[in-house]
Amino acid sequence: MKKIHLVIVVVGSLLLGYLSVQLPKIIGSLTDAFVQNQVLARPMIALAILLFGINILNAINQYVTQTLGIEYADEMRHKVIDKYVLLDTDVLLGTGEYRQLFSADIQALQQFFAATLPKCLQQSITFLLAVYALGKIDLWLLLAILSPMVCYTLPTKYFNYRQKKILVALRKTQIESQEIANNSFENKAEIYQFNNAPFFVERFSKQQQHWAELFLKVDVAKNIFKTFPRTLDALSLALAFLIGGYLFMAHALTLGQLVSILGYLTYLNAPFKNVFILLLDVQQALLAQRSLNNYLALKEIKSGGLSLPKLNQVEFIQSKQLVVTLTPGKHLYLLGKTGSGKSTLFNQLCGYDAGSNVEIKYNQNKIASFKRQDLRRQVTLVAQQGIILPGTIRENIWLTPESRLLPAEQKFFDDWVSRFEKGAETIVNEDHAGLSGGERQIIWILRALAQAKGLLLLDEITAALDGQIAKELTKLVDARQDLIVIEILHRTQHLKPTDKVLYLENGQLAYTDFKRVGQINDTNITAK
DSSP: OOHHHHHHHHHHHHHHHHHHTTHHHHHHHHHHHHHTTOOOHHHHHHHHHHHHHHHHHHHHHHHHHHHHHHHHHHHHHHHHHHHHHHHTSOOBOTTSSBOSSOHHHHHHHHHIIIIIHHHHHHHHHHHHHHHHHHHHHOHHHHHHHHHHHHHHHHHHHHHHHHHHHHHHHHHHHHHHHHHHHTTBHHHHHHHHHHTOHHHHHHHHHHHHHHHHHHHHHHHHHHHHHHHHHHHHHHHHHHHHHHHHHHHHHTTSSOHHHHHHHHHHHHHHHHHHHHHHHHHHHHHHHHHHHHHHHHHHTOOOOOOOSBOOSOOOOEEEEETTEEEEEEOTTOEEEEEEOTTSSHHHHHHHHTTOOOOOSEEEEETTEEGGGBOHHHHHHHEEEEOSSOOOOSEEHHHHHOOSTTOOOOHHHHHHHHHHHTTSTTGGGOEEOTTOTTOOHHHHHHHHHHHHHHHOSSEEEEESTTTTSOHHHHHHHHHHHHTOTTSEEEEEOSBOTTOOTTOEEEEEETTEEEEEEGGGGGGOOTTSOOOO
């Protein structure tokens, strides 16, 4: 991000605010000149010059702010992409969510520089100058107009807080309802354990009812919230006409000054009406910046000097007891409730210090013993949300000269990519233009298969795919006898009773068959 652009945005926004607030003054002078039969040439020329200057400055400022937003977004996007490519893996943060892409955060920061920052600066300077100008005309009139604005902030803040609280609860309820609807593992375990389908239906119905009630509250809060700006506009205008008209009749101010006062109301009301929206945008930008900084500052486990030409064995150890040993050809499913530690375990497998009480060894050595570059070559992760690099579909899958697909995988790719007009040479970008969620997921899976060498980590990889495509890709993954595959699952309906799972509960591991997961509790989690 060029600092000169930021300086231009700040200066340009302040200057634009200053020029804008001169309009009511010039229009007032023009009104007085017209009423008093004076020469109109001078105020008309001044008005024309001011309008021309505002338009020119607004165009320049808009161009610079958009450029600044795009530059900053590109800078952050390239940093994230560079880190992603450097690691060869997506990364899990402490929240348990895949956040390596940060597309929403980057867009929030782009919007901050392109719109929020200049609007804050411009409205701040226009408000201060309008207060100063009104104070010079009549101090009591200024106080009368400001009073309802101060009162307006109190209910606005209350409804803003209330609406935010309801929206958080609404989002949580939507997620819980979706988990039930998707037959998440937690709910399947409950149904399996209690063997009670009505229990599932009743719980889902209650969630839907609660969701509907919250949605109604949000709608009511929005409608009430919308009435306050309209009330503020009407009240301020009424006070200006009432007091200003009285002062005009008493010859305390001219008609031009009264016209100017009505113009200044715009610059007084707008900041009050927008303050909480702008504060919310600023808060969102700050949170986005914090998320990006946390990701970019994420530190890897200090690497050692051991080479890892081929990852042939993964061991999970807890309380100094071996839980399970995995070798190439093994496909292990990782199950557990939200917050049980699945994401933390994937963090460790990727080579990050997750602070877990589980010890993981590669080829009977601690992960930290190996060279970092060797770990990157041997561990590949497919997240729920990956990254699309600018270029063609082919370039997104074959990232390195060593990338390759097996014959069955290549056939699947050829058949799938034929649906695009330009086939493998179809241009895509980091904004996923022209790609559906399922198509992006297919690219991420094929990319992983093309570069996977030792350990393949999957996180609910078929969530956005239709049944047939999901089956085909699962079959391709299962056919990779040269890989150790560990897959996080939230929906378990396709699992067979004999499938091996690693079940997590309260930070404890249990290696077992899927048919036994409904019976697992704290008392019988044992190492095997």
